[in-house]
Amino acid sequence: MKRLSVLGSTGSVGSQTLAVAAAFPDRYRVVALAAGRRVGVLAEQVRRFQPERVSVADPGAAEALRAELGGQSVEIDVGAAGLEAVAVHDADLVVAALVGAVGLRPTLAAIRAGRDIALANKEVMVMAGALVLREVKARGVALLPVDSEHSAIFQALAGQPPDSVERLILTASGGPFRGWSVERIARASVEEALDHPNWDMGPKITIDSATLMNKGLEVIEARWLFDMPPSRIDVVVHPQSIVHSLVEFSDSSVLAQLGLPDMRVPIAVALAHPERLPLEVPRLDLAATARLDFEAPDRKRFPCLDLAFEALAADEAAPAVLNAANEVSVAAFLEGHIPFPRIAAVNSAVLAEHIQRAGGAPLRDLDDVTAADAWARSRAEASLAAAEGEGR
Numbered sequence: 001m002k003r004l005s006v007l008g009s010t011g012s013v014g015s016q017t018l019a020v021a022a023a024f025p026d027r028y029r030v031v032a033l034a035a036g037r038r039v040g041v042l043a044e045q046v047r048r049f050q051p052e053r054v055s056v057a058d059p060g061a062a063e064a065l066r067a068e069l070g071g072q073s074v075e076i077d078v079g080a081a082g083l084e085a086v087a088v089h090d091a092d093l094v095v096a097a098l099v100g101a102v103g104l105r106p107t108l109a110a111i112r113a114g115r116d117i118a119l120a121n122k123e124v125m126v127m128a129g130a131l132v133l134r135e136v137k138a139r140g141v142a143l144l145p146v147d148s149e150h151s152a153i154f155q156a157l158a159g160q161p162p163d164s165v166e167r168l169i170l171t172a173s174g175g176p177f178r179g180w181s182v183e184r185i186a187r188a189s190v191e192e193a194l195d196h197p198n199w200d201m202g203p204k205i206t207i208d209s210a211t212l213m214n215k216g217l218e219v220i221e222a223r224w225l226f227d228m229p230p231s232r233i234d235v236v237v238h239p240q241s242i243v244h245s246l247v248e249f250s251d252s253s254v255l256a257q258l259g260l261p262d263m264r265v266p267i268a269v270a271l272a273h274p275e276r277l278p279l280e281v282p283r284l285d286l287a288a289t290a291r292l293d294f295e296a297p298d299r300k301r302f303p304c305l306d307l308a309f310e311a312l313a314a315d316e317a318a319p320a321v322l323n324a325a326n327e328v329s330v331a332a333f334l335e336g337h338i339p340f341p342r343i344a345a346v347n348s349a350v351l352a353e354h355i356q357r358a359g360g361a362p363l364r365d366l367d368d369v370t371a372a373d374a375w376a377r378s379r380a381e382a383s384l385a386a387a388e389g390e391g392r
């Protein structure tokens with residue numbers, strides 16, 4: 001019986017993780033859950049899985065959860081300390097499915113406590129990939145990718161000699177604006193940006209998919225997860241999202257992992273590793289799929305992809321800067337404060353300012369990451385305020 005803790009249990013990945021665990025009650029016991037403010041969903045999960053410990057974002061949410069649960073007894077923690085309490089709770093595997101920078105400290109705490117990690121929260125690797133890997137090696141824990149692209153690469157690499165790997169090829173759906181003109185994209189509404197053609201995901205990653213920032217973040221994630229220089233990571237647009245990513249080897253062979261777009265599959269791969277679960281999900285029918293298309297990404301219409309490569313080329317703090325600027329600009333777009341193209345403009349301006357002022361110093365510790373993150377957030381806020389002042 002594997003004991004599971006889930007950080008971000010009420011989210012898209014978190015709830016699908018619980019669905020996979022619930023399908024195999026003889027294999028998984030859910031022991032701890034952390035969520036933010038969706039107390040109704042969390043209460044339902046607590047009733048169903050009877051965890052030993054839960055955490056919510058703040059005291060108000062804790063109060064609401066207690067009221068929802070009536071007399072049911074469960075340890076309820078709050079805030080950053082609550083996330084860490086769930087992260088280090090006695091478990092075999094911690095599923096890191098928070099969104100954004102908030103996941104960094106609890107994920108590191110889980111690693112330091114010797115827990116294996118199933119990682120969906122890509123921002124953790126984007127912000128502090130080098131630091132995270134150092135801790136993973138020092139503690140001898142497993143870091144299992146949940147992102148479908150990285151899971152595909154992880155599966156294609158299994159059993160292959162590491163020095164035979166030549167290139168990682170990440171596939172991108174291209175998002176909802178793949179065929180749109182620059183002018184049309186400039187007028188895109190929040191609803192249009194949230195309307196992803198293949199995947200049903202949380203709002204932040206869905207906007208990141210529309211800007212291709214998500215693919216950029218995944219390039220950075222892959223750089224660290226697979227210790228691959230950025231020059232050997234490519235991106236190809238594949239609108240059907242059937243080929244989840246590929247690896248090219250020294251003899252020119254290319255191995256891919258295919259399947260219908262369904263996050264329960266990469267989640268199950270991470271939960272069961274090194275075994276596989278007999279998952280009851282729709283199966284790929286290649287004849288019915290009929291065709292698989294591929295094209296180069298349009299880096300002009302979607303400049304966020306190149307920002308990720310620029311950040312990787314700059315210094316260790318630059319990806320954290322880009323990530324923080326992006327969290328601020330995406331939140332502003334989702335709140336209706338800025339038009340879609342300003343997301344890339346803000347990200348680009350903050351990254352450029354960082355590159356100009358920074359001396360390429362490495363990230364020594366978490367404080368350096370936090371400082372880069374805080375600086376970038378304040379610069380992104382300033383850039384948004386300046387644009388607002390100019391009526392843009």
Ligand SMILES: NC(=O)c1ccc[n+]([C@@H]2O[C@H](COP(=O)([O-])OP(=O)(O)OC[C@H]3O[C@@H](n4cnc5c(N)ncnc54)[C@H](OP(=O)(O)O)[C@@H]3O)[C@@H](O)[C@H]2O)c1
Binds near residue numbers: 037097200202
């Ligand atoms: N969704 C996908 O299919 C998918 C695929 C690949 C990778 N990913 C990656 O997986 C991660 C999660 O994505 P998602 O789509 O599942 O996101 P999501 O649906 O927005 O869920 C985010 C989760 O984090 C919790 N959370 C957010 N801020 C919090 C805070 N301050 N304190 C405590 N909990 C907090 C939310 O709680 P409440 O909702 O209760 O507030 C929710 O449980 C992201 O890094 C994303 O890039 C997602």
